[in-house]
Amino acid sequence: MTCAEFQRVLPYIIDAGGDAGQEQHLRECAVCADLVADLRYIADQAKLLVPMEDPSPRVWEGLQKSLEREGLVKSAPARRSLLGLPLRDLGWVAAGAAVVVLLAGIFFTRNTTSADQPKTTVAMESPATGPANAEDQQILDTVAQLSPDVRDSYRQGLRDVNTYIQDAERSVKEDPNDQGARQLLMQAYQQKAMLYQMATRSGE
Amino acid sequence: MTQAKKILASGITEAEAIDRAKGGDAEAFEMLYGLHKRRVYSLCLRMTGNTAEAEDLTQEAFLQLYRKIATFRGESAFSTWLHRLAVNVVLMHLRKKGLPEISLDEALEPAQEDGPKKDIGARDNVLAGSIDRVNLERAIESLPPGYRIIFVLHDIEGYEHNEIAEMMGCSIGNSKSQLHKARMKLRDLLKVSRAEKAAKR
Numbered sequence: 001m002t003c004a005e006f007q008r009v010l011p012y013i014i015d016a017g018g019d020a021g022q023e024q025h026l027r028e029c030a031v032c033a034d035l036v037a038d039l040r041y042i043a044d045q046a047k048l049l050v051p052m053e054d055p056s057p058r059v060w061e062g063l064q065k066s067l068e069r070e071g072l073v074k075s076a077p078a079r080r081s082l083l084g085l086p087l088r089d090l091g092w093v094a095a096g097a098a099v100v101v102l103l104a105g106i107f108f109t110r111n112t113t114s115a116d117q118p119k120t121t122v123a124m125e126s127p128a129t130g131p132a133n134a135e136d137q138q139i140l141d142t143v144a145q146l147s148p149d150v151r152d153s154y155r156q157g158l159r160d161v162n163t164y165i166q167d168a169e170r171s172v173k174e175d176p177n178d179q180g181a182r183q184l185l186m187q188a189y190q191q192k193a194m195l196y197q198m199a200t201r202s203g204e
Numbered sequence: 205m206t207q208a209k210k211i212l213a214s215g216i217t218e219a220e221a222i223d224r225a226k227g228g229d230a231e232a233f234e235m236l237y238g239l240h241k242r243r244v245y246s247l248c249l250r251m252t253g254n255t256a257e258a259e260d261l262t263q264e265a266f267l268q269l270y271r272k273i274a275t276f277r278g279e280s281a282f283s284t285w286l287h288r289l290a291v292n293v294v295l296m297h298l299r300k301k302g303l304p305e306i307s308l309d310e311a312l313e314p315a316q317e318d319g320p321k322k323d324i325g326a327r328d329n330v331l332a333g334s335i336d337r338v339n340l341e342r343a344i345e346s347l348p349p350g351y352r353i354i355f356v357l358h359d360i361e362g363y364e365h366n367e368i369a370e371m372m373g374c375s376i377g378n379s380k381s382q383l384h385k386a387r388m389k390l391r392d393l394l395k396v397s398r399a400e401k402a403a404k405r
């Protein structure tokens with residue numbers, strides 16, 4: 001079997017496996033083997049992508065208006081602050097914002113470059129990354145008395161968001177002027193701040 | 205993060221929120237929105253590649269959810285039901301815009317650029333271990349719309365080819381062919397991105 005023949009059928013066999021001849025070609029041909037490895041790796045990595053962005057508040061605002069207009073709601077929504085959040089949440093928004101500002105400030109101060117300064121490699125890690133740090137452990141302790149399902153959700157959530165922060169920080173370190181990467185990193189920090197907020201409220 | 209589906213901050217379970225929403229409870233609607241908005245929005249954004257469109261489609265998906273919530277009987281998980289509804293909303297929107305048709309001919313006669321890959325020495329250039337999520341997300345955004353839709357539905361959202369074929373109105377073979385082309389395109393984009401980063405060092 002030639003590479004051309006193998007790659008022609010590859011779309012139809014890559015997930016379920018091929019016949020004996022196709023599998024033999026895969027064992028014997030390094031080029032096709034590398035191609036298959038790459039494509040499977042891409043598919044595996046895609047499965048790990050977690051939803052990380054929230055829609056803007058205008059989506060909920062528009063939805064509320066439509067629900068009221070169509071008569072689908074029967075009770076008034078909770079009183080809201082100027083920020084569009086239930087008033088009871090305002091304190092936690094402030095706390096979460098403080099965490100975001102602190103984490104972002106630490107990282108961006110260490111990784112800002114300018115035309116007047118030579119580029120330097122920053123070796124220190126942000127306190128937000130790596131395995132569960134002291135703040136993460138505090139959150140895990142807060143939710144320790146909740147049900148196992150909820151505890152696991154928070155633990156997994158912390159792992160996911162810490163990994164995302166690590167990836168985004170690496171991108172920013174490689175190119176501190178990459179605004180897209182910086183924006184993604186900010187979003188990752190915001191996700192972590194929201195996770196802290198929810199955990200703190202759940203633990204009360 | 206993974207949403208805490210069973211217990212919400214106010215102590216109401218998702219099942220209770222669904223029951224209340226069926227009765228028109230506004231706070232229950234809000235709770236369900238809060239639980240699922242991120243996943244629905246991410247799906248819409250990845251499939252359309254456009255923030256404004258994704259927000260409009262998210263709103264439409266939830267509006268349809270609330271119109272139909274009385275019909276939810278629990279045969280499948282609520283998130284699965286909502287997810288399928290959101291996918292249909294996006295696909296209908298894309299069809300109205302002129303979704304690129306998947307050509308049967310593409311499956312039968314591959315284009316020239318789909319010839320066998322003969323990268324001599326490619327063993328040194330395998331992707332394993334070198335992709336981070338930021339670069340992968342960017343590469344997905346760069347895909348042509350037809351490829352991106354199939355890739356998002358299959359590799360990210362986990363739909364099978366027979367489900368995608370039914371949703372897209374194409375054959376299972378076409379779905380597999382388009383997915384393969386999407387993955388091949390991503391492979392090229394990710395290798396270029398890796399080479400560019402290496403050159404900057």
